[in-house]
Structures are given as C-alpha cells and as structure tokens.
Amino acid sequence: MLNPSGGSEWRTVSLYRQLQSAAEVRIWHFRGAPSEAFSGFDLTRIDTLRLAFPRGGTLVFVGVYFNISHWIRLARPARVILTYNTPDAERLTARVDLIRRTCGLEPEIVFCSKELASQVPFRGTVEPSLVDLDAFTPADRSGRTTFRVGRLSRDAPEKHHPEDMRLYERLAEQGCEVDVLGATSEMQANAPGPGLIHMRPLGSCAAPAFLHDLDCFFYRTSPQWAEPWGRVIIEAMASGLPVVTDRTSGASSVIEHGRNGLLFDTTEEAFDLIMKLARDPALRRSLGQAGRVTAEDLLSADVRARLEAFYLDPAAPSRSQP
Numbered sequence: 001m002l003n004p005s006g007g008s009e010w011r012t013v014s015l016y017r018q019l020q021s022a023a024e025v026r027i028w029h030f031r032g033a034p035s036e037a038f039s040g041f042d043l044t045r046i047d048t049l050r051l052a053f054p055r056g057g058t059l060v061f062v063g064v065y066f067n068i069s070h071w072i073r074l075a076r077p078a079r080v081i082l083t084y085n086t087p088d089a090e091r092l093t094a095r096v097d098l099i100r101r102t103c104g105l106e107p108e109i110v111f112c113s114k115e116l117a118s119q120v121p122f123r124g125t126v127e128p129s130l131v132d133l134d135a136f137t138p139a140d141r142s143g144r145t146t147f148r149v150g151r152l153s154r155d156a157p158e159k160h161h162p163e164d165m166r167l168y169e170r171l172a173e174q175g176c177e178v179d180v181l182g183a184t185s186e187m188q189a190n191a192p193g194p195g196l197i198h199m200r201p202l203g204s205c206a207a208p209a210f211l212h213d214l215d216c217f218f219y220r221t222s223p224q225w226a227e228p229w230g231r232v233i234i235e236a237m238a239s240g241l242p243v244v245t246d247r248t249s250g251a252s253s254v255i256e257h258g259r260n261g262l263l264f265d266t267t268e269e270a271f272d273l274i275m276k277l278a279r280d281p282a283l284r285r286s287l288g289q290a291g292r293v294t295a296e297d298l299l300s301a302d303v304r305a306r307l308e309a310f311y312l313d314p315a316a317p318s319r320s321q322p
Contacts, residue, residue: 004037113250138240158225237291
C-alpha cells in the first residue's frame with residue numbers, strides 16, 4: 001500500500017469496497033508506512049515478532065512479488081487466493097509450492113488478464129480490476145479551444161516508453177497540449193520549458209479530476225515491461241475518453257480498434273491516431289461513448305455478483321494430497 005497510483009494498491013482497495021458489506025474484510029500490508037492516499041482505510045501491518053498476522057478465513061494475496069514467510073502456517077487459512085498481476089512465472093510457482101507445503105491447500109489463482117493466464121501452467125479465473133464507475137464518469141468536453149492529451153501511471157521508468165518524450169514534443173509542435181501525471185523525476189527535469197507539455201509528479205491531482213480535463217488518453221509502457229492489464233486504461237474509458245494504446249497492454253484485449261478505442265504498434269502510428277482525434281471531435285465522442293459502455297459491461301452488476309460469490313464461497317477447497 002505504498003504507491004498512491006499503484007495498480008495492486010487500487011485493486012486491493014476496490015476488492016475491499018466490493019466485499020465489505022457482505023463479509024468481515026481487513027487489509028494487511030507488509031512493508032513501511034502506507035501512502036496517505038489510503039489514510040481513510042483501516043490498514044494493519046503484518047508483524048511476525050508481535051504475532052500480528054491474519055488468522056483463518058480466506059487469505060487473498062494481491063501479487064506474488066513479496067515474501068510469504070512461516071507465519072502463513074500459523075494462520076491456518078481455509079482458502080488462499082493468489083492474484084497474479086505481474087509477469088513472474090518463477091515466483092508464482094514458488095508461492096504455489098510454499099502454500100501447498102505449509103498450509104496443505106491448493107491455492108486458487110486469479111489472473112488479471114487472459115494474456116497472463118496463458119503464460120503459466122496453472123488454471124484459474126480471469127478477473128479485471130474493479131473500477132469505481134461512479135467516480136470515473138464522462139465529462140462535458142465541448143467548447144475547449146486546445147486539444148489535451150494525457151497519460152497517468154506510476155512514476156517508474158518501466159512505465160514510460162523511451163520514445164514518448166519525442167512523441168509529446170511532436171504533438172506540442174502541432175498545437176496539442178500534453179499532460180503527464182506520474183512523470184519520473186528525470187522526465188520532469190528534462191521536460192521542455194513552460195508551454196504545452198506538462199510533466200507532473202504523482203499526488204498533484206486526483207485521477208478522476210485529471211481524466212476529466214483531457215480530450216484523449218494515451219498509454220504504453222517500456223519495451224522491457226509489457227503491461228499485464230492497465231487499470232488506468234479502463235478508468236479512462238469509464239471517463240468517456242477516447243483511448244490510444246499499444247497492442248501489448250493487457251487491457252487492449254477489450255478494445256476493438258476504431259469502435260471503442262484505437263490501437264497502434266509504432267510511435268508513428270500513435271502520432272497519426274492522436275492527430276486524427278485532434279481533428280475529429282465526432283470521432284472522439286463516438287469512441288469515448290463506446291469506451292464508457294465497454295467499462296460498464298466489463299464491470300457490470302452481474303460481474304460484481306459473480307466476483308462476490310467467488311470470494312465469499314463458504315466451501316473451503318480440498319486439502320492437497322502429499
């Protein structure tokens with residue numbers, strides 16, 4: 001719970017909100033002081049020296065990139081659910097083996113996208129990260145004089161493509177305003193002077209308000225980091241924005257090019273698509289409206305009901321055989 005815009009953090013919070021009215025739910029965290037963005041939640045730190053850790057019930061681990069130590073044996077959970085949301089098959093295998101050995105349970109696996117599910121030899125369920133459709137809503141974008149392109153992510157180098165800064169400069173040369181929330185410190189230091197390009201740190205604006213001020217949402221990551229899902233893409237679609245994203249992101253699987261978003265392979269294609277949107281308000285509206293419908297379908301009441309049924313299933317899975 002360290003990063004105010006982390007996908008795992010907001011996946012945790014969204015799941016907590018969905019389940020809290022139907023069950024006793026608690027968020028536990030492993031390291032350091034949580035971000036102030038989560039100050040409104042009752043968070044409990046796992047401290048094995050003080051024997052402070054979850055006991056019984058269903059344990060849900062959001063991610064497989066942290067260590068699970070000996071306390072899990074003492075916790076004696078009825079179920080263990082692993083959320084696989086970053087591509088690391090070796091760690092997933094290690095966590096599955098550990099839970100089998102220490103708890104005698106077969107862990108259930110939740111994949112954040114079909115792409116990740118296809119990369120590992122485990123079965124499970126694919127579950128999109130829940131997005132608050134009441135917080136992320138379409139805005140009235142008529143009457144604007146400047147076309148505004150934006151993107152939002154963690155301020156980590158792997159979340160940004162090395163060609164993106166030049167793309168932003170080219171867009172600015174064409175009169176587009178570019179706003180990046182979650183720019184790395186290097187991007188902020190090397191940004192052009194005052195003008196149409198804005199490089200902002202995390203925390204300077206809330207995500208819903210930031211998206212309301214855009215006309216187009218652009219997103220891709222470094223070639224060294226294939227985005228396993230891309231929660232921010234769904235937030236942008238829910239906000240009624242036309243989305244321009246590369247085909248490698250997990251969330252691109254819900255985008256039909258030209259209907260509810262635009263997909264590209266190269267920087268030149270991205271530039272051409274964004275400029276096409278800049279010149280065509282009707283296309284922006286149609287893509288944004290279709291994107292909102294897609295987000296509503298992806299996160300419908302039926303989807304949420306099935307999700308609750310999965311997590312609140314009182315029947316514990318069978319103990320694994322030695």
